[in-house]
Amino acid sequence: MTVPVRPEGPIRVMAVDDHSLLRNALCELLNAEDDLEVVAQTDVSAQILELAVEHRVDVVLLDVEMPDHHAPTVVEELSSALPDLCVLILSMHDDPQLVQELMRRGARGYLHKTAHRETLLAAIRAIRGGDSHTIIAIPQSESRRSAFAPVPTGLSPREREVLTLVANALSNRQIAHRLGVAEGTVKRHLRNIFDKLGAVSRVDAVNKALDAHLIVRRPHLAEG
Template identity: 50%
Template sequence: MTAPISVAVVDDHTLLRGALCDMINLEPDIGVIVDAPSTRTALSKVAAQRPDVVILDVEIPGEDVRESIRAINTASPDSSVLIVTMYEDLNLVQDLLDLGISGYLHKSASREALLSAIRGRTDGTGQVVVHMSRRIVPMRERVDGPPVPAGPLTAREREVLGCVAEALSNRQIAGKLGISEGTVKRHLRRIFDKLDAVSRLDAVNRATAARMISPRTSRLG
C-alpha cells in the first residue's frame, strides 16, 4: 500500500482550518499530521515530522508570508508549500513562486483542484498552478491578459544552473550549495519553466545564449 501523503495545515481561521483538515482526512491517501493557527506554532512540528505538503494562508496576523515560507523551507526543505488564501495579488504570487512554492490557490478553488495540487507535489509530475478567483491560470499567465514570459532567473537558480553546466548531479549540486536534493529539483522545475527548456542541456544552452550564465562554465554536451 502506498504511504499516505502527509500534510500540515497552517491557517489562523479555526473553523476554516478545521473544515480543510476534515476534508483532507476523508481521502484514503492523504492525512493531516500538523494543524496550527500560525507558522510560529507549527514550525517545530513541521521540522520534526517533515510533511510532504504544507498548506499555508497568506494573511496570518503578526507574520510575513515570505519569512514564513523561508522558515518552512529551512525547517523542512523537502516539504512543498501550497498557498491557499482569499488574498489575490499577482506581484505577491510571483514573489512567492520565486521562493519556490508549489502552488497558489484562491479559497474559491474546488475540492478537486486542491486535492490535485496536493497529490501533484508528491508524484514528481505536478506543475505549479495558480488559481485566482476567476479561473485557474498557468504560472506564467496573467489573470486579465495573454501569457507573458516569466521573470529572469534568480541568483540561486543561476547557481543551480551553473552547477548543471558543470555536469554535476542533483546530489552533487545539493552538497555544493548546502541544500537538499528536493530543493534542487524544485529550482530545476522553475528553471525549465522560465526558459521553456526540455532538458538540462537545453536549459544550459538557453541560459548561455541569454547570458544568464557564463559559456566558460558549461561542460555539458
C-alpha cells in the first residue's frame, strides 16, 4: 500500500475507542502536548486502516474491547499494510495470553487503561522514536508480582540519573547530550538498568523504579 509522505512535525496519533467520553478525554490529553497531535479518531473498526493512510498516522492507540472487531486481527492487518505504523494497545484486561498474542501480531506496546498519564506519553514517544523494546505496562496483584517479578536491586547514581531522564521522555541522544557522554554509554547504562530491574522496556523500567522508590518523578525537563 502506498502511503503519503509524512511531513516533519508532531507525532500524528489516531485514537480508536468505542467509548466517546474516554476517547475525547484521551484526545484532549494528547493534544495538550506540543509534540503530539491527534489527527483522527474513530469507534468503527472498518475505518481504522483507511484513516491511518489518509491522515498519515504515526501511532494508533487501539482499544481491544470494541464490539465490532477482533483486536489481534486488526493489529495484524495494520502491521502488514503499514509496516512503519506503531500500534499501542490500551486495554482494561491484563490477560498474559492476550498480551502475547497482540505482540506477536505486531503491536508495539500494551498499556492498561489505568496507566499514569506520564506512562502513556512516554510510551507513545518511545515507540515512535524507534525504541526496540516492547512496551508493556499492566497492573499486577501482590501475589503475581511476588511470584513472577524480580525484586529490584539498587541502581548506581549514574543509572538513577539516566533513568530519571528516561522518565522525562528524553531519547538516548538527548540523554547523552545532557550528560556529556556517548550515546553508546547511555545504551550500556540502560541495559544494566533493565537487567537489575527485570524490565522489558523503558516504560517498564521507569514504573518499577518508581514503585521501588529508586527514582523520584520530576517535572518534564526541556532539552537544552
